[in-house]
Amino acid sequence: MSIRSRKVADDVKRLVLVVDDEQINRELLGFILSSTYDVLYAANGQEAMEQIHEHQSMLSLVLLDLKMHVMDGFAVLDRMREDQLLTKLPVIVLTSEKQAEVKSLRAGAVDFITKPYDLPEVILARVQRNIELAEDARIIQATEYDALTGLYSREYFHQYAAQLDQYHSGLRMDALALNINHFHLINELNGKQYGDQVLRQIADDIRNVLADVRGIACRTTADQFYIYCEHRDSYGDVMQRLLDGIADMLQSDRISLRLGVYPLVDKTVDVERRFDRSQLACNTIRGNYTQNIAYYDQDLYEREIFSEHLIEDIDEAIENRHLKVFFQPKFAIQGEKPVLQSAEALIRWIHPEIGMISPGLFVPLFEQNGLIRKLDRFVWREAAAQIADWRDRYGRTIPVSVNVSRIDIYDPTLSDEFLSIMEENRLQPSDYYLEITESAYTEETDQLISSVEKLRSLGFKVEMDDFGSGYSSLNTLSFLPVDVLKIDMGFVRDLEADPRKLRLLEIITEIAGYLAVPMIAEGVENRDQLEKLRELGCDIVQGFYFSRPVPPEEFERFITQEYSA
Numbered sequence: 014m015s016i017r018s019r020k021v022a023d024d025v026k027r028l029v030l031v032v033d034d035e036q037i038n039r040e041l042l043g044f045i046l047s048s049t050y051d052v053l054y055a056a057n058g059q060e061a062m063e064q065i066h067e068h069q070s071m072l073s074l075v076l077l078d079l080k081m082h083v084m085d086g087f088a089v090l091d092r093m094r095e096d097q098l099l100t101k102l103p104v105i106v107l108t109s110e111k112q113a114e115v116k117s118l119r120a121g122a123v124d125f126i127t128k129p130y131d132l133p134e135v136i137l138a139r140v141q142r143n144i145e146l147a148e149d150a151r152i153i154q155a156t157e158y159d160a161l162t163g164l165y166s167r168e169y170f171h172q173y174a175a176q177l178d179q180y181h182s183g184l185r186m187d188a189l190a191l192n193i194n195h196f197h198l199i200n201e202l203n204g205k206q207y208g209d210q211v212l213r214q215i216a217d218d219i220r221n222v223l224a225d226v227r228g229i230a231c232r233t234t235a236d237q238f239y240i241y242c243e244h245r246d247s248y249g250d251v252m253q254r255l256l257d258g259i260a261d262m263l264q265s266d267r268i269s270l271r272l273g274v275y276p277l278v279d280k281t282v283d284v285e286r287r288f289d290r291s292q293l294a295c296n297t298i299r300g301n302y303t304q305n306i307a308y309y310d311q312d313l314y315e316r317e318i319f320s321e322h323l324i325e326d327i328d329e330a331i332e333n334r335h336l337k338v339f340f341q342p343k344f345a346i347q348g349e350k351p352v353l354q355s356a357e358a359l360i361r362w363i364h365p366e367i368g369m370i371s372p373g374l375f376v377p378l379f380e381q382n383g384l385i386r387k388l389d390r391f392v393w394r395e396a397a398a399q400i401a402d403w404r405d406r407y408g409r410t411i412p413v414s415v416n417v418s419r420i421d422i423y424d425p426t427l428s429d430e431f432l433s434i435m436e437e438n439r440l441q442p443s444d445y446y447l448e449i450t451e452s453a454y455t456e457e458t459d460q461l462i463s464s465v466e467k468l469r470s471l472g473f474k475v476e477m478d479d480f481g482s483g484y485s486s487l488n489t490l491s492f493l494p495v496d497v498l499k500i501d502m503g504f505v506r507d508l509e510a511d512p513r514k515l516r517l518l519e520i521i522t523e524i525a526g527y528l529a530v531p532m533i534a535e536g537v538e539n540r541d542q543l544e545k546l547r548e549l550g551c552d553i554v555q556g557f558y559f560s561r562p563v564p565p566e567e568f569e570r571f572i573t574q575e576y577s578a
């Protein structure tokens with residue numbers, strides 16, 4: 014893209030200031046310029062400075078006479094150079110003296126026009142060219158620096174880092190990622206402006222550190238900074254300086270800094286990837302109060318390779334059916350004997366080289382990079398087709414619940430997709446349950462609620478999964494739209510031995526009663542747990558006591574058993 018084509022406001026009339034103490038000159042220039050520009054006038058340096066200050070944000074260029082009474086052109090140029098913002102405003106000097114030209118260029122003028130005046134076209138062309146140059150420079154500047162902190166922008170930083178490698182190939186470098194733990198708390202407790210102030214302070218401290226440590230820095234997103242610097246054996250002192258810098262500004266002990274270091278970078282790995290690595294290290298100590306520096310090491314490297322392996326393999330895995338949907342039965346337990354009520358669809362990866370991989374490993378990974386959408390859609394289709402197959406073969410509809418990841422929920426086409434899956438398999442939405450994990454409810458609540466409301470209004474049943482593991486307040490819960498509470502396994506584990514668990518479960522039962530929704534317990538592994546839950550009034554259970562998640566062929570025995578029972 015050429016710089017010219019980036020110009021935002023080509024059709025806007027620019028404002029220029031003509032400074033000359035002779036009226037005839039002002040009129041003459043005004044006459045030439047006013048067809049193309051809006052023109053302001055000043056009759057001496059002092060008036061010029063007043064006009065400049067008043068119209069600073071709108072002015073595009075100044076035409077400045079050098080010889081004037083009251084305050085001459087050189088004095089104006091000096092004043093403008095002292096002011097950070099005014100140095101960027103281009104000045105064309107009007108002069109009849111050859112010597113003055115060089116002197117005025119040195120004083121900061123960008124160009125000169127000789128008196129008696131050149132042809133109008135020449136004047137117009139010079140004015141236009143200098144305005145364009147100044148605007149282009151501003152665009153480049155804007156993308157070069159982060160507006161809030163004055164550190165480099167991410168893109169420029171990457172380019173600069175690559176350049177450093179090129180010209181200083183012998184330097185041994187480290188890539189650092191710096192984040193703030195619980196930065197959102199600062200914004201919430203003190204307001205966004207204060208949050209900005211903290212970010213600026215950190216940027217200043219980074220600049221100070223870089224005065225002693227050779228390197229460059231940028232801010233990438235909200236509270237994330239990258240530093241590329243010459244290798245050091247330890248960053249304890251650097252971290253201390255950064256922490257000291259903001260110590261007085263923070264009101265909560267929970268807010269602190271964390272640093273991820275990828276030491277002695279491999280320069281054959283591209284720059285972006287190097288910082289992914291330091292960020293990966295940084296993430297391993299998120300919310301950790303005892304450790305604030307982490308290094309990218311062999312262990313992380315292996316995890317990275319493993320993750321990449323899985324990311325690369327997903328399409329093939331779907332195609333070759335290495336990804337397979339298992340089903341775990343749920344039983345209604347309040348009757349005389351347990352009755353098959355429904356099933357949960359759970360994904361399994363039977364990898365030809367690695368073997369069975371737990372979704373606990375790849376689901377979070379795919380949630381990070383968005384691939385979960387693909388995976389979930391595969392599972393949703395498989396599960397629906399399975400309900401239809403059982404219905405056709407056994408004449409009975411076994412409802413199945415599928416897991417809906419938090420990023421699915423923000424997809425505007427979600428309900429249409431579910432509807433078309435229902436249609437393809439001739440199913441009713443009421444045969445299909447959607448499990449949404451509780452922690453999703455604590456994020457962008459408004460959008461989640463409206464999305465869930467929509468699905469429910471179409472007839473889908475929504476189960477809140479892992480209930481009790483998130484941090485929903487009772488207040489939040491009271492207006493959450495759900496059809497079923499599925500309590501977290503943690504409450505069931507050791508239930509038979511731990512009286513506190515029983516008490517907690519009683520409270521949860523009361524909440525379910527208050528919301529008037531049934532309660533499902535998962536992770537039920539033995540008879541004692543089952544009995545306790547039954548006594549509590551829990552409606553449905555799922556767990557190894559009845560069955561592990563099994564392939565569909567194996568699941569069928571639960572259906573046929575029901576028949577023979």
Ligand code: C2E
Binds near residue numbers: 536
């Ligand atoms: P979840 O949805 O809470 O699923 C319940 C997990 O508990 C399953 O683990 C299940 O195998 C396990 N489980 C069931 N009964 C027992 C028991 O008695 N004892 C113990 N110790 N565990 C039991 P799994 O299949 O490893 O899945 C783990 C998590 O991965 C799931 O938690 C869910 O969050 C996610 N997941 C699984 N399949 C999918 C999927 O297709 N899409 C998405 N987005 N997430 C999935």
Ligand code: MG
Binds near residue numbers: 357448
């Ligand atoms: Mg689930």
Ligand code: MG
Binds near residue numbers: 501
């Ligand atoms: Mg669960």
